[in-house]
Amino acid sequence: MPHNTVDFQELLVRGQSGDKRAIGRMISHIETYGLTENLIMRQLWAHTGHAVIVGITGAPGAGKSTLTDKMVKYWISKGYRVGVIAVDPSSPFTGGAILGDRVRMNDLALIKEVYIRSMSTRGQLGGLSLACSGAVSILDACGYDIVLIETVGVGQSEVAIMNVADLVLVITVPGLGDEIQAIKAGVLEIGDVFAVNKKDLPGADRTSRELQMMLDMNPNMGERQPPVLMVSAEKNDGVGDLCDSIMENYGCMKESDELLTRRNRRLREELLAYMQDRVYRRVLAPVIEADSFDDNINGFLSHSRNPYAWAEEIVSQIEEKIK
Amino acid sequence: MADKKIRILIAKPGLDGHDRGAKVIARTLRDAGYEVIYTGLRQSPEQIVAAAISEDVNAIGISVLSGAHGYLFPRIIELLKEQNASDILLFGGGIIPDDDIPGLKEAGVAEIFTPGAPLADITNFLRSRYAS
Ligand SMILES: Nc1nc2c(ncn2[C@@H]2O[C@H](COP(=O)(O)OP(=O)(O)O)[C@@H](O)[C@H]2O)c(=O)[nH]1
Ligand SMILES: [Mg+2]
Numbered sequence: 001m002p003h004n005t006v007d008f009q010e011l012l013v014r015g016q017s018g019d020k021r022a023i024g025r026m027i028s029h030i031e032t033y034g035l036t037e038n039l040i041m042r043q044l045w046a047h048t049g050h051a052v053i054v055g056i057t058g059a060p061g062a063g064k065s066t067l068t069d070k071m072v073k074y075w076i077s078k079g080y081r082v083g084v085i086a087v088d089p090s091s092p093f094t095g096g097a098i099l100g101d102r103v104r105m106n107d108l109a110l111i112k113e114v115y116i117r118s119m120s121t122r123g124q125l126g127g128l129s130l131a132c133s134g135a136v137s138i139l140d141a142c143g144y145d146i147v148l149i150e151t152v153g154v155g156q157s158e159v160a161i162m163n164v165a166d167l168v169l170v171i172t173v174p175g176l177g178d179e180i181q182a183i184k185a186g187v188l189e190i191g192d193v194f195a196v197n198k199k200d201l202p203g204a205d206r207t208s209r210e211l212q213m214m215l216d217m218n219p220n221m222g223e224r225q226p227p228v229l230m231v232s233a234e235k236n237d238g239v240g241d242l243c244d245s246i247m248e249n250y251g252c253m254k255e256s257d258e259l260l261t262r263r264n265r266r267l268r269e270e271l272l273a274y275m276q277d278r279v280y281r282r283v284l285a286p287v288i289e290a291d292s293f294d295d296n297i298n299g300f301l302s303h304s305r306n307p308y309a310w311a312e313e314i315v316s317q318i319e320e321k322i323k
Numbered sequence: 324m325a326d327k328k329i330r331i332l333i334a335k336p337g338l339d340g341h342d343r344g345a346k347v348i349a350r351t352l353r354d355a356g357y358e359v360i361y362t363g364l365r366q367s368p369e370q371i372v373a374a375a376i377s378e379d380v381n382a383i384g385i386s387v388l389s390g391a392h393g394y395l396f397p398r399i400i401e402l403l404k405e406q407n408a409s410d411i412l413l414f415g416g417g418i419i420p421d422d423d424i425p426g427l428k429e430a431g432v433a434e435i436f437t438p439g440a441p442l443a444d445i446t447n448f449l450r451s452r453y454a455s
Contacts (some may be wrong), residue, residue: 021408024379031325068454096353102374103363109370113379118360122328 008040011230015142020115023142030134041274047141051238052250055162056150057187058171064150065104065199067171067233072114074243080146081113083139085132087151087161099152115139132163133270138277163266166259167192167249172211174203189220199230199238287314329453330358330380334366337389344416345386348445355446368395372402375411381453382412392419392427400431412452
């Protein structure tokens with residue numbers, strides 16, 4: 001395996017001074033090697049916890065990238081630094097991908113306070129949400145006040161990615177039929193703020209009313225009353241109000257401890273995944289790869305010894321040691 | 324564990340024309356397993372290089388139809404140099420007279436594909452550069 005000789009600490013210092021090349025390198029590094037190599041998360045931790053992490057999801061073509069572009073411009077005008085992670089699926093056959101979200105964000109390329117990164121799913125969803133959360137941590141550690149994650153809202157994967165966010169903006173558009181087909185089951189529940197984009201098109205009012213009704217009637221919503229706003233990303237109409245509403249929501253979550261609850265749950269999940277990986281590599285893999293295992297396996301295969309009894313024995317020994 | 328993907332930025336700079344050619348190249352590269360960052364029409368060299376750096380791509384491919392190749396290619400090379408990013412490869416395609424190609428290569432362009440070239444030339448070129 002071509003090992004990483006990257007000096008992550010040096011990259012981090014450069015990234016924190018605004019060097020986008022260094023940020024790009026760090027994100028590539030975690031995409032390639034995962035989060036656990038080089039103790040990256042350990043190095044990042046002290047610098048994270050400041051960014052507001054916003055997920056944006058909705059059907060393909062709903063205008064997520066166009067809206068992201070406008071939201072970033074609004075927040076920049078308010079003095080924030082903004083990072084964007086745009087996730088697109090990769091081809092299950094070749095592993096290749098066309099990541100085209102930047103097409104709608106070209107004006108942002110030269111703005112110092114903005115960093116944009118396109119990511120592909122690379123075939124593995126679990127891996128993606130880890131890589132995505134690593135990228136968020138890097139941007140957070142490099143001083144971006146707001147991190148936007150754009151992803152297509154079509155399945156489990158997006159819900160998993162949205163777990164990385166503090167709050168989620170769900171986008172729909174008029175003209176998708178009688179019912180709001182764009183809003184799939186499960187997506188209603190993850191939304192903290194809803195936007196009906198393309199309000200310049202006919203039917204936006206109706207879509208907005210229907211959406212409001214679906215939210216009111218949804219038994220899983222509990223006490224929450226997520227706002228529904230109408231915007232036109234293309235005409236840059238209503239974007240400021242939407243951004244303000246997101247920040248207001250964030251403020252409420254912070255006051256009510258909802259933010260803490262979510263971060264608590266996220267950290268537990270991330271730590272569990274992290275520890276699984278570390279224990280696998282440092283404790284379990286060596287047991288299976290040891291020479292002594294070859295002696296065992298012959299016994300197992302001839303059925304003179306029971307491999308599952310052996311495995312239980314090993315786990316008990318490990319458990320005993322960490323008590 | 325290591326999952327090193329080759330990332331390539333594709334752009335169609337200049338104010339003229341359409342991006343059909345650039346899109347064909349993007350799809351060809353995707354089908355060959357590359358991660359293509361597609362940035363579309365009307366990019367300035369400055370925007371292209373800034374995007375390439377943020378995206379940490381291995382290579383930039385541009386499609387030029389306008390006759391502005393004599394400016395666009397050297398300008399991108401120059402910007403990459405200025406930003407210590409000369410390890411990012413620049414290749415291109417489009418309507419470029421044969422006579423101009425040696426000069427562009429001398430300026431640092433890795434390869435030029437003219438309209439008659441089969442698409443496989445591009446993937447073969449990249450494969451030879453990034454054989455792992
Ligand atoms: N009429 C109208 N079109 C829009 C609006 N916002 C985006 N679009 C168009 O919708 C299409 C898809 O936009 P895009 O941002 O790429 O959508 P995404 O796939 O959700 O990221 C593009 O052609 C946009 O120009 C809007 O507010 N009104
Ligand atoms: Mg998009």
